[in-house]
Amino acid sequence: MLKWIAFIILLGLLFSCSSEKKTTIPKASVPDFISGVDLSYVNQVEDHGGKFRVKGIEADPFRIFQEHGASTVRVRLWHNPEWTKKLNGGKTYSDLADVIKTIRRARQAGMMVNLDFHYSDDWSDPAKQAVPKAWEGLALPLLKDSVYNYTLAVLNQLKLLGLVPEMVQVGNENNNGIMFPLGKVSNDDWSSFASLLNSGIDAVRDFSKTSSIKPRIIIHVAQLQNAFHWLKNLTAAGVNDFDIIGLSHYFKWSEVTSMQAISDTISAIRNKYGKEVMVVETAYPWTALNADLYPNVISGADAFEQYPASPEGQQRYLCDLVDAIRKGGGKGVMYWEPAWISSRLRDQWGQGSSWDNCTLFDFEGNVLPAMNCLGH
Template sequence: MNLKKSVVFGLACVSFAAFVVGCGDDPASSPDFTLSSSSCHSGLDSESSSSSVSLSNAEGSSSSLNTDSISSSSLQNDKSSSSRYSELDSESSSSKQVSSSSSWSGAIGSSSGLNTNSSSSSSSQNDKSSSSRHSGHLSSLGGDDPESSSSLAPSSSSALPVKIDFFNGADISEVQEYERNNTKFYDVDGKESDIFTILKNHGFNSIRLRTFVSPKTKYGYAASGCGHDAEAYGDKEHVVAFAKKVKAAGMGLLVDIHYSDVWADPGKQIIPERWRNVNNADAMADSVYTYTKDLMNALKAAGATPDMVQIGNETTPGILIHKPNSNTDCWGNGVDKAATSVNGDMGTAAGKANAAKYFNAGIKAVKEVSPTTKTVLHIERIRKSETVNWWMGVIFDDYKIPADVMGFSAYTAYGDGAPDNWKSLFNSLTSKYSKLEFIVAEYNGGDSDNHYNFDGSRKKTREVVRGMNRWIGTFFWEPTIGGAWGAGLFDWKGKDLYANAKAFEEFY
């Protein structure tokens, strides 16, 4: 359903807008979540190891058809800047507006409603990357050491594994960038603390961190001029440094690997720059394997072995599908389809087979480093049960991908409905896939752009999920940020973040 993912970081903040239109609701139509087609360059990944990966797939791709084709325009967004989804569902009658703020001053992500410090808005629903995220410019600030932080240190220094019965988590990937600006955090009592302690004080026990392959490259998350270029946030070094803090705080860790240099979601799954010369699926799978294993080894060596690892982000259309062109923007919108020999577009028979190889390669790498780490696959579109059933049928029934956990994005503001609406689908999946565990990898509870009704739906999300067999967690998406997906849990006051007491009431 992938996708659960508008403000650009900059002293002069620029708003863009992008949407991906869902279409093809007829279950008899063939799935095609990709954009325009094009050919891929030939050549092997120079960073790949020489060893090949032995991947066993159940051949015979499914003839099942997708219920939702998705196309994209090159306007805006992605989780990277804030307006969450770069998708405008065809069922929506109106587009979501995305607010943007022009400076660090002001309450930017107020959980009490719309951002009062917005300077402009665009009329399309976007990805988390471009929305009313947070409009602060980081490139001119100090603090180049990813290990350093002006924020208070977590109260616990233990890096030992934590026994977690249910992952009550939050994705706080953006916080590392705020730390560079010496952002301070305050709990509901007004006392300064660190982000981990505040979240733990309100019942959170786990953190989700995203990672990109080479975010400083052209078209990457931290490319020059894209608002995050002060440092290569999201790369291996930054993720390892932040993961060490998570473990030091005694919290569980889910690492979300995008397998891209920029946001990956239903509108785009862009092949990383260093893999774009790969010309066959086996070599691409080897690149996935080598990269994943290197990341896992680095995390393990740092004492931050993840409890769970996502093999891809919101991969409803597939994985490693696209390549950028001269029109591609900072959020990855406006792309071409890579060659059939390598793209993992699940709208085609060849793409399904390729995607299966890539998922298998990532899972294999994780398990070789840490057999106890759970591997997660992740999609959106839970409002379309036909799509969910189609996708899981291809991946688990046809190709027998050995993932441990299936994750979903669940956003009321994107048309997924209220938590009670999810019960039927979630329970049916539990019954059908008896060997899988499940999580809601992203949720907010907001009902519209940067707004939450305080109707208890956030608490209800956890209660509904926890009450079902083999559902092991929920992860709130970016509590420090408000956008098209809903409001955050903190209020911005200048460059500092204050926990919103009313918002946190549902998390005790």
């Protein structure tokens, strides 16, 4: 009964996508090492005037990344991000309709997809994992059913459109749990978090039984130094049916700084847990300047001395990082929001981009040298 109630809640969210026609696009081939880019913001950037160029000539950003070696597009999915309408002239972003558009563009460019379920209406990260408004106040059993049915419904909708992702992230940067407060780790109790995560995992596995594309499951923790503690507790609580350990690695917040230490840590995680390891978020600045009045999250002053905040420094850092991940036996790397260039885009904190100095495009939208590291 609980599962049917949860399913009814989903119908309104998915109805707007039901009239989409199935896309007939060849499946992307799976490389041994995955070079990915998170392009969740691209539709919004373009709608607000952002342009992408190769040597001054405007081009489709998805094609640009594919031609420079990217094999995969990562895209975030928020449950019901109504708040984005107020900032974008009534248009919603990072909902299912927007995600479908992104996946279709990725497929047309010949790339695979990593679908990142945030299980929230807004940003999820180690500090905040807000339960979707539609699920507020639900007891744990019904919340678990909601997670299961929502995950399954989204994947089934994508299947109808011929847009099944090759990878699915069940949660985003879940260091301290998921869907607070019920799924938050408290007093070292990981059981509720684990049961909610397993509901999403079960949905992906059940979907795979009837799908020719069987998505590989990624679970995600931020920063390498947190991985062992997190995995120890999560696996002990019963989360074991996943394929890839996804890591965020941002040099500014990492305690694992040298390239050798990165290789050693990835190798140790692989050996201990017998799973593939992938860096699913990373970035590095190419300049200390700012394209707009929106303060940047990472400044040029944060850069390492051996990798200055310059186009050349960014290129050396990213190519060295790719080599370090490969050396440690990692499965791949995904660059976070390399196309979040400055535009009229507005979010909760400003207009433009707080990431314009960490993109793989300069302030005129031209490709930077570091993009060549994607095929490195």
